[in-house]
Amino acid sequence: MTRDIKQTAGRAQLGEFAPQFAQVNDDVLFGEIWADETLDLKTRSTIVISVFMGRGLVDSSLRYHLETAKKNGITREEISAIITQAAFYAGWPVGWAVFNMAKEVYEADK
Template structure:
């Protein structure tokens, strides 16, 4: 297993929802994301696609786009991922995610 340290749950919800925060940090990121059965690029691709399909275009998607870039997804790959998912999640959703992705990959 990879050693992934996540504190976003505790940092943002620790006092308000400590159990949720612990599950977010220790289970979702500490166990699920750390499982090496899938590589991190694949996990990022899955999460971005699911977010698009659910219509979740908010700061959490931006975080996952930044994580995808950190996990090695290139500008060309994110373009292909968003284009593919847009046919299933909706064309306007594709536009929304492309606009966010352009900001994340602008530094290249």
């Protein structure tokens, strides 16, 4: 069973420059992988944030996934616990960077 997830960022940002990459991003990664209901969206968001932290990818794409995690129901308390746990494996400075980004995303939830 799959969810109906529509993503257009690939085509919007790279469609003319890299149409095949854009198509795979929008249709396969989001249209099939993220839409597969084997894992719930909160779990998928937790995985993605953890992988990004482990790779040291603290950029606008991580911010997008923090915002998505919030939309997927990950609370302030949960994101704090996820980042703390991952920081021990990904590196303390990465944890600090992600916390600073997460604070901005979750600021309205005070």
